[in-house]
Amino acid sequence: MRNKISNYLNNGDLRRFRFWLQLSLFILFVYGGYAAINIGDNLPTFSCTYVDGKPGTCFLVPLQHRMVTTPEKLFSYAGMAILTGLFYFTLWFLVFNKAWCGYACPLGTVQDWITALRKKLGMQYVTYSWGQFKVLKKIKYIFLLLLIFIPMGIGSGMFSHDMGVPFCMICPARTILPMFSGDFSQLTIDFSSKTKMIMTSLGMLITGIFLVGAFVKKRFFCFFCPMSAFHYLLSKPALLKLKKDGSKCTKCGDCYSVCDMQIKEIADNIDDRNILQDDCIMCFKCVAACPEEGALEVDFMGQPVFEATVQGYIKRMEKANKNG
Amino acid sequence: MGNEIEIEEKKVPFNRTPQAIEAERMLRRIKDDFQDNPAAMDYFYDLYEQVYCKGQSLHEKEKIVGTMCVQVPEELIYAAGGVPVRLCNGFYTDDQVGAEFMPAKSCSLVKATLGMLDKRSTLPFVDKIENIILPATCDQKRKAGSMIGEMGYEVYNMEVPPVKESEEARLYWRRSVHNFAVSLKGITGKKITKASLKEALAKVAAAQKAYRTLHNLRKESPSIFLGKDAFMVTNAYFFDKIENWTAAVNKLNAELEQRIEEKITAAQRRAPRILFTGSPAIFPNLKLPVLTEESGGVIVADETCSSNRMLYDMVAVDEYNTENMVASIADNYLKPCTCPIFTKNDDRIRKLINMAKDFAVDGVVYQSFSGCQVYQMEHSSIAKALKAEGVPMLFVESDYSPDDMGQLSTRIEAFIESLKAKRRRKR
Numbered sequence: 001m002r003n004k005i006s007n008y009l010n011n012g013d014l015r016r017f018r019f020w021l022q023l024s025l026f027i028l029f030v031y032g033g034y035a036a037i038n039i040g041d042n043l044p045t046f047s048c049t050y051v052d053g054k055p056g057t058c059f060l061v062p063l064q065h066r067m068v069t070t071p072e073k074l075f076s077y078a079g080m081a082i083l084t085g086l087f088y089f090t091l092w093f094l095v096f097n098k099a100w101c102g103y104a105c106p107l108g109t110v111q112d113w114i115t116a117l118r119k120k121l122g123m124q125y126v127t128y129s130w131g132q133f134k135v136l137k138k139i140k141y142i143f144l145l146l147l148i149f150i151p152m153g154i155g156s157g158m159f160s161h162d163m164g165v166p167f168c169m170i171c172p173a174r175t176i177l178p179m180f181s182g183d184f185s186q187l188t189i190d191f192s193s194k195t196k197m198i199m200t201s202l203g204m205l206i207t208g209i210f211l212v213g214a215f216v217k218k219r220f221f222c223f224f225c226p227m228s229a230f231h232y233l234l235s236k237p238a239l240l241k242l243k244k245d246g247s248k249c250t251k252c253g254d255c256y257s258v259c260d261m262q263i264k265e266i267a268d269n270i271d272d273r274n275i276l277q278d279d280c281i282m283c284f285k286c287v288a289a290c291p292e293e294g295a296l297e298v299d300f301m302g303q304p305v306f307e308a309t310v311q312g313y314i315k316r317m318e319k320a321n322k323n324g
Numbered sequence: 325m326g327n328e329i330e331i332e333e334k335k336v337p338f339n340r341t342p343q344a345i346e347a348e349r350m351l352r353r354i355k356d357d358f359q360d361n362p363a364a365m366d367y368f369y370d371l372y373e374q375v376y377c378k379g380q381s382l383h384e385k386e387k388i389v390g391t392m393c394v395q396v397p398e399e400l401i402y403a404a405g406g407v408p409v410r411l412c413n414g415f416y417t418d419d420q421v422g423a424e425f426m427p428a429k430s431c432s433l434v435k436a437t438l439g440m441l442d443k444r445s446t447l448p449f450v451d452k453i454e455n456i457i458l459p460a461t462c463d464q465k466r467k468a469g470s471m472i473g474e475m476g477y478e479v480y481n482m483e484v485p486p487v488k489e490s491e492e493a494r495l496y497w498r499r500s501v502h503n504f505a506v507s508l509k510g511i512t513g514k515k516i517t518k519a520s521l522k523e524a525l526a527k528v529a530a531a532q533k534a535y536r537t538l539h540n541l542r543k544e545s546p547s548i549f550l551g552k553d554a555f556m557v558t559n560a561y562f563f564d565k566i567e568n569w570t571a572a573v574n575k576l577n578a579e580l581e582q583r584i585e586e587k588i589t590a591a592q593r594r595a596p597r598i599l600f601t602g603s604p605a606i607f608p609n610l611k612l613p614v615l616t617e618e619s620g621g622v623i624v625a626d627e628t629c630s631s632n633r634m635l636y637d638m639v640a641v642d643e644y645n646t647e648n649m650v651a652s653i654a655d656n657y658l659k660p661c662t663c664p665i666f667t668k669n670d671d672r673i674r675k676l677i678n679m680a681k682d683f684a685v686d687g688v689v690y691q692s693f694s695g696c697q698v699y700q701m702e703h704s705s706i707a708k709a710l711k712a713e714g715v716p717m718l719f720v721e722s723d724y725s726p727d728d729m730g731q732l733s734t735r736i737e738a739f740i741e742s743l744k745a746k747r748r749r750k751r
Contacts, residue, residue: 124645247677250660251659252638252656254652256655257648257651258640258642285642289642291640313638317529320641321641321644324641
């Protein structure tokens, strides 16, 4: 019985499974609120607060709000609020790890749809050179630091309150996701103050870059996402894991060829069992593209749920060659 | 003036040439010295007979592109409408002819290939070859390139990085493969298109799938299939029509699965299980595998460029556009390659250890052709790594000449006996 289930899973068509799960979760995160679903305000994914039908809120929103405080308050009751928020965020996150990015994030899903459109048009995607990759990957950590320190600067009077929720102002989720419920109001520049004008203009500019970027580069924005950086800091104890058995790896590079995030370690690192890298979105395309029995596997609480097998690999590749 | 007497050179029929006799002899040994060969092996025995003993051609209309090493991406050749034929040769008769091109202590394989190409018309596919793709692998192959050029062939030198771990190497090789893909149009007259490349990928993938199944069937214990036949199968991939080859291997796999059910084994339960590595066993120079199995061992797996290294690793593609397909193909021909020409070879060690475990191997036979420096140089590191894992290894330096047969069989018999004794002690 157990064997049958694992065979079924390992032979599964990950592409199709992922498409439908992403679509369902997209509907949940964009329209769930209309069905009176409420899953809280500390979600580890872009359940954007500017979306009318949101079922909950992205953790970065309350975080940025709560950080607008003075150091004294931060170490008393305001700090408690931040910690409880962080607690719920961590609980959510620990279960699914970075699969929140690859399966749940509505902005990630939008990027995958843009990619699908490009594919339909028969266009080639671009990749970063190794040098660019190493520099650009640091940006998400800078964003993360800024979205914590700018609100603290507001709290201590260094910045204007118009700088509030600074990351949301430039986040493409704010401008793009509301459009799915017919709300185009975020696509404006706010002229009420100089700071607001700058921030909203920046937001518009980044939205433009996002649309072009996602069209030419797979998962363009995820590379810069501060949520992804935050995830990585907490990912070690998570229950869902991506594991590699280096002794079974031939370094054939199939996993690297299919990786949306250009993660080289997945193919070249044969020493680490826990192979999750900070840029990983846990889409598990690498596991689906691995022809070595058990070289890559997805574990949940130590139990393998999806494992690389030759049989599964061949099934998926034959299908991809036919349809691709 | 007297009549000029024209002496017409009498053409020896192919089946009476020294090669045909050499091929015939080995083929008989492989077929007749062993009982109960799988019926599906007849396809392969007949194929060798047809090509090497009778000199019949296989590819009539297709444009044949000769390849000199396992690093040449055959998907690209198929996509350009050509048929890749691997020219690495195993004939002693050709080795002797080729000796005039190379220094005394050189690799038999390189000499035999040069000899075969120099004579041109002896083998049915060689006379049709105009273009040869030569990756810059070991020194001897590299230098053979200009000699082959002087013989009148069009040689395409394909650049291979000497280090394979770095990002530089990946990019360099990807460019090299890309240039090759573009140049193929000049060779076959057909441009590679998205559709043709996709089809070629599927064709090679089907062959690799068949190979992988066979490879995994050899894990069975007691063994259901002999290594000498496995080498015949993979070696046929050098020159056979790929669709026919795949169909024949699938048929063989089906028969072997049947044999598992019927509990028909190819070797005794106690026959030591051998992993074969090093210089490739290429027909008719199968003396080492055959001696090993005549001495009571059974080769259950191999790590050589005439077999496993050529067919094992499969290409995965994310988006089927030409650029991506070529890049994925390129990575697949470099990164997992365990050819000893590269600076480091941790991958080969890892692969051998993993295979020794997976196939419950009792011992390793390491063949190195005399004059193949790279394999000789890797000997000590491989021996050390295997010793640490408790796997005994026999290092055999040999060439294509039949002279060392007696000495070899003594050594191999002793090795097999020692493995048997080790097994007995364990129990």
